[in-house]
Amino acid sequence: MRHMSLRAALACGVVLWTALPGAAGAAEKAAVFPVELFDPGAAYGSRTRPMDARKLALVTDELRNALRDKAGLEIVDTAPKADVVAKEGPLYKCNGCAADIAKSLGADLVVTGYVEKGSGQIFNLSVAIAEADTGKVVRGGQVTIRADTDDTWAHAMRWVVKNRLLAEPLPGKS
Numbered sequence: 783m784r785h786m787s788l789r790a791a792l793a794c795g796v797v798l799w800t801a802l803p804g805a806a807g808a809a810e811k812a813a814v815f816p817v818e819l820f821d822p823g824a825a826y827g828s829r830t831r832p833m834d835a836r837k838l839a840l841v842t843d844e845l846r847n848a849l850r851d852k853a854g855l856e857i858v859d860t861a862p863k864a865d866v867v868a869k870e871g872p873l874y875k876c877n878g879c880a881a882d883i884a885k886s887l888g889a890d891l892v893v894t895g896y897v898e899k900g901s902g903q904i905f906n907l908s909v910a911i912a913e914a915d916t917g918k919v920v921r922g923g924q925v926t927i928r929a930d931t932d933d934t935w936a937h938a939m940r941w942v943v944k945n946r947l948l949a950e951p952l953p954g955k956s
Contacts, residue, residue, distance in 0.1 A: 808856070809854050809855055809856040810855055810856065810890040810891060810952075811855070811856045811857075811858050811888060811889045811890050811891070812849055812855040812856070812857055812858060812884075812889055812890065812891040812892070812893055812911075813858045813860050813880075813883070813884035813887050813889035813891070813892050813893065813914070814842070814845055814846045814849060814857055814858075814860065814893040815860050815867060815873055815880060815883075815884075815892070815893065815894050815895075816838065816839070816842045816860070816867075817838050817841050817842045817845065817895040817896060817897060817907075817909075818838070818871065818872045818873060818874060818894075818895070818896040818897070819834055819838055819896065819897050819899065820872070820874060820896050820897065820898045820899065821898075821899040822898070822899070823899065824899075834899075836932075837897075837932060837935045838897065840932055840935060840936055841895070841897070841907065841935050841936065841938070841939040842895075844936050844939040844940060844943070845893065845895065845909065845939055845943065848939075848940065848943040848944075848948070849893065849943070849947075852943070852948055853947075853948055853952055855891065855952075858884070858887045858888060858889045859887075860883075860887065862887070863883050863886065863887060866883055867883060870883070872896070873894045873896075874894060874895075874896040874908075878917040880892045880894050880912075881912055881913070881914050881915075881916070881917035884914040885914040885915065889914050890913070890914055890915075891911055891912065891913060891914060891920075891952075892911070892912050892913075892914050892917075893909065893910070893911050893912075894909070894910055894912075895907065895908060895909035895910070896908055897927070897935075902930065903928060903929055903930050904926060904927070904928055905926070905927040905930070905935075905938075906924060906925070906926050906927070907924060907925050907926075907927055907935075907938045907939065907942060908922070908923070908924040909922065909923055909924070909939075909942050909943075909946075909947060910922040911947060911952065920952065920953050921946070921947050921948075921952060922946065922947075923942040923945065923946020923947055924942065924946075925938045925941055925942050925946075926938075
């Protein structure tokens with residue numbers, strides 16, 4: 783039986799590695815939609831308070847930056863579909879419409895999140911990453927926020943990203 787030379791084995795390994803989906807090619811694209819607020823105590827048709835809107839934007843930025851910087855994902859601009867999101871949303875209860883919107887933006891992954899408002903100082907932050915083609919959730923996490931400050935909301939998002947979303951490499955990543 784012949785043995786491969788080290789050079790031939792390395793060449794085969796490189797060919798196999800580059801053939802894997804998401805391996806050495808371009809970064810996977812992720813449509814990270816703005817984190818939404820679920821406030822079961824709000825009156826129908828009430829608008830998000832400005833201070834809550836600011837915190838939602840803050841945690842959305844934390845999420846996008848972490849997925850770009852730590853997971854190496856290319857973040858797709860979701861603004862061109864803002865009208866569709868407004869019509870179909872909220873995304874956390876639209877039966878998979880976010881995957882279709884992400885796919886129309888050319889994304890491989892769809893990332894959605896929401897903050898559920900409990901009492902005045904307790905909130906639950908939930909985030910999910912799904913395949914845009916199938917809508918299948920590949921990673922998710924949640925955490926309880928026990929104070930209503932910018933720092934606690936940002937800390938909660940960083941914790942979810944580190945300990946739930948990116949605790950292991952995303953599928954297709956090494």
